[in-house]
Amino acid sequence: MLEPSILTASLVHGLANGAVYALVALGLSLVYGVLHIINFAHGALLMAALYGVYFLVERLGLDPYAAIPILVPAAGAAGYLLHRWVVAKASRGREEAVLLVTLGIALVLENLAVALFRSDTRTIETGWAFAMVAVGPALLPAAKLAAAAGALLAVALLWALVRATDLGRAIRAVAKDREAARLVGIDVEHVFALAFAIGTATLGAAACLLLPTYYVSPQVGHGFVLIAFTIVVLGGMGSFWGAFWGGLLIGVVESLGGLFLGESLGQIGIFAIFIATLLLRPTGLFGRAV
C-alpha cells in the first residue's frame, strides 16, 4: 500500500516542521532552565509575534524575512518588560502563581487579538513561498525549506549566545545556582528578565520564518503551546539539545501521525508521547535526574 517514497517525503516534511518547532521549544526550555518557570503564555506570545510579522508585511510591504531584524529585538524587549513588570512582580517565585500569571497574560493577549482582529485566519502572499523545491523524493515549498534552514541557524546562534558570551555565562551561572550567582555580583533579576527576553525573541524569529507557509489567528498559539511543552518535556526540561532533538522528533511524529491516522487524529501521537513522558520519565530523554 504505502510506497517508501511517500514515507520519506513525510519524513522530510516532518523534519522541516520540526526544525521550527525546535526553535519555538528552545525559547520555552531556556526560560524553564533558567527561571524554573513554565510560561503558559509562550503560544500567545508567538501569536502576537505572528500578527507583528503580518502587519509589517501587509502595511509596510516588508518581506517577512526582512522583518526578522525588527521583530526579534522588539519581541525581546517586550519579553524583558513583561517579565520585569508582570511575571516577576506578580508571582514572586511561587510555582502555581507563575502558572496562573502566564495563563492570565495568554488570556489577555489572545482575546485582545480576538477583539482587535476578530477570529479571522490571515495569510500573507509572497509569490515565491509556494514555489516547490525537490528534497530527495519530497517536494517542499521553498519557504518551508527556508524556515527550516533559518530555524537551524537561529538554534546555532542561540547555542553560541549561551556558550560563548558573557551574557550566556551569566545565564548559565544563574541557572545552576542563583544564590551563588548573586554572591559573585550577577544581577539575578536582570538575568532572569534577559532569559525571558531571549525566549520571546526566539518567537520573533520563529514567527517571521513560519508565516510565509502558515497563517495567523488569535488561537494559533494553542497548537504550538502543547507541541512546545511536549518537546521540552520530552527533551528534558531546560535541556538545550534535548529541546532540539525533541523538536525534530515531534515534527516527524506529527507528520507520520497525519499520514497514517489523518490530520485530526494524527495529533494523538504527540499527546501520547507527552503523557507517556510525563508519567514514565518526567526528566525527559536528555534530562538529568532532578
Next chain:
Amino acid sequence: MRPLAPIGLFALLALPLPWLTGSGTVLNLATMVLMLATLGQAWNLLGGMAGQFSFGHAAFFGTGAYATAILQIRLGLDAWTGFATAVLAAVAMGALVGFASFRFRLRGSYFALVTLAFAEVARILANSLEITGAGVGLLLPLAPGLDRLQFTDKAGYYWFALVLCTAGLLIAARIRDTRLGARLAAVRENEEAARALGVDAFAVKMQAIVWSAGLAGAVGAFYTQLFLYLDPHIAFGPQVSVEALLGPIVGGTGSIWGPLLGAAVLQLLGEATRALTGGVTGANLVAYGIVLVLIVRFFPDGMIGLGRPRALDARGVSG
C-alpha cells in the same frame, strides 16, 4: 462538624429569585453564575483543598456532557439515567487521570501539564470519533419535560443549577470537615511531611480528584441539558479548563464560598465589560485575564481572603 446552616440559608435565599425577578437576563446570568460556581467548586475540591492545580478540568466536564448526550441520542435513554451515567463516566475519567498522575507522583507544573494533555486527547478523540458526532457535534432534540430534564421556562434551569451548586457546597463542606479534608490540607501544605506523618497521599488525592471529576461531570451534563448542543471545542476546549479555575482563584481557594464569589464577580465583570465595549467579542476575557494577574499579585488568597492576614510567600515575605 461545623453546622451546614450557611449552605441551607444560601439555598433558601436563592430559591425565590425566579418569582422576584421578571427579567430573563437576570435569571440567565444567575443560572450561569451557579453553573460556573459549581464547576469552580469541582476544581476547588482538587486545586484548593488538595493543592493540585488542574489545567484540564474540561476532560471531566466534557466527559459528563458527552456521556449524557450520547446516551440520550444514541440509546434513547431518559435524561436522569443520562445524568447519573455522566457523573459516573466523569468519575471514571477522574480516576484514570488521577491514577496515572498521582501513581507517578506528578505535581505542581507537571500535574497541570498532564491534565491539560488529557483534556486535549479527549478533544481530539471527540473530534474524530463517530459516536461523538466528530467535528459536527451532537444536537439533542428539543423535548421539554421532567423526564428529559428540559424545561420550558428559565426558572427550571435556574433551580436545576441551584441544586447542583448546593450539592457542590455540601460536598465541599463535608470534605472540609472530615478527616479527608485535614489530610488533603496536609498534603497541600507539605506532601513529604504529610507522608511522614502516615498520610496516604496517593489515596487522599485520588479521593479528591474523583469527587472533583464527578462534580465537573454533573456540570457538563447540566450544560448539555441547558444548551442541547455539544461539539468537541465546547466540551473539551481549553476555555472550559480556564473557566473552572478562574472562579476559585479569584474568589479564593481556601473557602467553600470562594468559587461562588469568584463566579459571581467574574460574570458581573463580564457583563460590565460587554456593556462598556458595546459587546466586543473577547473583551470580557481580556478583563478576566487582567483580574487573574492582579488577584495573584495582590490577593493570593482570593477576594474572600481580603479581610484575613496574608499568607507568606516562598521567600517568607508577607503579601
